[in-house]
Every structure is written in C-alpha cells, then in structure tokens.
Amino acid sequence: MAKDKKVEQITDMEVDFAQWYTDICRKAELVEYSSVKGFTILRPYGYAIWENIQRIMDGMFKKTGHVNVAMPVLIPESLLKKEGELVNGFAPEVAWVTMGGSEQLEERLAFRPTSETMFCDHWHSVLQSYRQLPMLYNQWCSVIRWEKTTRPFLRSREFWWQEGHTIHETAEEAMAETEQQLNCYADFCENVLAMPVVKGRKTEKEKFAGAEATYTIECMMKDRKALQSGTSHYFGDKFSRAYDVTFTGRDNTLQYPFQTSWGSTTRLIGAVIMTHGDNNGLVLPPRIAPVQVVAIPIAAHKNPEVLETVKAILEKLDAAGIRTKLDVSEQSMGWKCAEYEMRGVPVRLELGPRDLENGQCCLVRRDNREKVFAPIEGIGESVKKLLDDIHDNLYAMAKKNLEENTFDLTTWEEVRDMAQGRGGFAHTKWCGSLECELAMKEKAGVSSRCMPLEQSGTTGKCPVCGKECTTDIYWGVAY
C-alpha cells in the first residue's frame, strides 16, 4: 500500500528500537547533528516543543515562588574544586577554557556542567540575614558535559535544561522544597506529557555527587528500559559549609543555610518520543504539541467555499486557544496525512465539498487513528475535548505499559531472566548494601532505579544475600 511508503523510512521499533528512535529524531525534524561531536541543533519543530515545556513548567515554578536568574557559563577551577564530591563526580566530563584570545589564562575556566558552585559563590556575597531566606532561584540554560557516547536528547555534550537552586533557613524547609519540586516534575510529566512516573529516592551509589539525598522520577519507555526524567536533590548544609555561605539567624548566631537543587532537561523530549511514539512516527501529547490541529482542505480549487470554511473553523479554534496550522500546499492528500502523522500532530482536520454539504468536518486523532465527524457548529469545544481525550488515552496506554512490565520478584535469578528477556522494572526488597547492589548489576544486568517514596512496610528477603529487610526498590536497565 502506498500509505506505508513513509513508514518504510522509519525503522520499526520491534526491529531496532534505537534506530527507530534516531529515525524519528531526524525525520520529524526535531534535531540535526552539528559539526562538533555530541552537540546537536534543535530545529524549529524540536525547539517549539521545548518552548512549550519551558512555558508550562516555568509557570509552575513561579506559582511556588521561584524566580529566574542567569549565571555565568564559566566557572574558575578553584571555585569548582571547593566541594570534593562534586569535583570528583564531574571531573571526567568537564570541558575547559584555557585561552583568552591568544593569551594563556592564569587559571583555567570550566564550562558549567551544573551551577551549584556559582550559586553558592553568589550567595556567599549577597546573603546576610535570615530575613532574606528562602532564596528560590531557577535558571534556564545549557550545560556542557563531555560525554563519551552521545544520542539526541538522551545524552549529548551540551544539553538545555532548567536548574533550580534554593537555600533555606532550616533543614525541614529544604527537605520540603526537595519533595515539592519532585512532585512538581511528577505532576508535569503526568498532566502535561502524559507520562506516568515512579517517584523515589536514589541509592547512595546512584545519587548526585555531593548530595545528601537524591530523588528521582523514573519513566518506562516502550522498549521497557528506564529513563530518569527529572531529579531533585537535598544538600543539607554541605555546600554552604564548603563555600562559606552564612547568614545571621533569628538568635543572632551565624548559621549555614540548607540547600536544594533540581533539574529537568531536553531529555524529556526523548522520553516523550519513546513513551508515545509508534511505527508511523512521533506521537505528541497535545499539551506540548507545537501544532495541535492541522487543517487540510480537500479539493479546495473546485469550490472556494471549502477554504473559506476551513479558515473560519481555524479562527474558532484559535479563539479557543488551540494551536493550529493550515496546509494549503500542493502536496497530495496521502502525503499530508503521512507527514503530519510522522510529526505527531494530535489531530488532523479534513474538510471537503462533501463535508460542506453536511455542515461537518472530519477529525482524525493521531493516537489511535480514529476518525470522527464533528459538526462545524461548536467545533472549538469538541476539539478541546478531543485533545483532552487524546491526552488521557496516551497516559492510560503508557500507564498500562508501566504496570504490565513491572514485576514483583524475589531472587536475582528472576531479575536476570526478566532483564535478559522482555525487560521491565523489577520490584524487590533490598538489604541496603552496596555489595548486593553491585551484584545485581554484575549478575542480573540491572541497576537500581529508585526506592519508591511509597514503601509497603512489609518484610522480605534481599534477592542477593537473602537477608531479612524492609526496603522496597526498583531495578531496571536504564538509558
């Protein structure tokens, strides 16, 4: 069939999931490789998705009192090195500036891999009193980490993100902030990206360099691998002490503030691709889709009324706050259908002479390709509802994938068999030892994803050493 022609350009996900992913990134024109390895160009369509993510997430941050700032991109080596764990954690992947013009620099400067140090340095100079706390900062920027191997959105040497950094008077406040922002990410993923998440805490081995506790949201991709999609860290007063950030407290003593940081990145776009995409291409959750409805007039040359009506409909949709696009190009019907499916546009609106007579238009949804005819009267409301239905259905399908591929297991052999088979998340008990965690990697081929915030409270046996323990934990193969 001719309709499958375009599809042939995208490798089937069952044949080669990695190739399928790369095909979508390129063919849907989200990214292009640049001339520097690991540095990708976000093309207009890909960047438009990121802009929608930014706009919505930024609104959520601001609702909880956060303000945006912009920190320098370069960090002096001496500043970066003040906190040992952070340095050790990031040392292998820092890129350095050593020349200024033709002069060798006195001290080399790091491209920021993350900005904790810059924020601390700044707070050191501006913080004086408890009355200034909390400071709830965020910045949208890119960071550089010299990764060994790279993939669009999932792992690149430069990536775009937001990093929130906050300082608080008390440990309790900071811990509450850490949790609040983790929940913010979870809400965003579920309500905006239609991706269910597992919320939990990272093990000592997996936590952020320098953090006292790292929390994460883990998502399951269609190949049943795990993708960490956002993280929130509690630092205690570790960095404050290392960077000498102090304030005078209510009792007139000098104190160290308690700190958090939290981040999410353009990797979210990769998560969306691998959560909702199919063999026809990208499937975008309506709330971040740059184009929510694409209108295709049919046989418009035969009857000028067709185009007029389509334009009138689009005006109504625009008025209802729906992002639309009109395609009057000379391409054939089939071409347009395949094209917008590949680009993941949630709804295609078709209107031809036949529909004109019936006072209706044809709506085709991307998620399940279902066709419905809707009266032109009240089109704004019906499309709005359709977009919500698509969101709900995408969420339900992703939830099903997560639930059907999460298994309660008791031995490492079972976990190994699962990981080497179809894959998925293994839910087990864990004694808490690094030895057993490493053994799971070594013997079962999985890494710990997180200890879920909702712990069952039951007692069971560690799948490696067999010791009685209570901690619930998820394992999986991760990106």
Added chain:
RNA sequence: CGGGGUGUGGCGCAGUUUGGUAGCGUGCUUGACUGGGGGUCAAGAGGCCUCGGGUUCAAGUCCCGACACUCCGACCA
C-alpha cells in the same frame, strides 16, 4: 574508553570482491494533468565519491593513516 557497523548529489542507497567516462530511488526546479491516505507525465538542475598520504598509465574501488557519525557495553540528565 573497549567492541562492531557506516561514510558516494539534500535524503536513502548501489557500485568496491575482479581498478578503466559517476549510477539508481526519492527529494528539488519548471510545466501540464490530478486531488477524501505519500498520484501521473514531461523537461531540467544538482557530485573535491569524509579527509590526508601511498601504489598505478589510471583509484569511489587496492594499501597506510586520520576524522566523523552510528549501534552495543562502561559513565552520566
């Protein structure tokens, strides 16, 4: 950083085994016909064959060396 794969018009590839004028599909341009799922025909434009050495009368093809992309590991968001 270890192991594979691939570099040829914009994109996807053949040609490399056995050296001998640079090919195909698609896309692009122009025109006509079409038009409810990648339509038909015609005429065109477009190539330091990744880069650098070497062998040869002659290299896309053989030899040596770089580089890039990509996949699988290890590491990370």
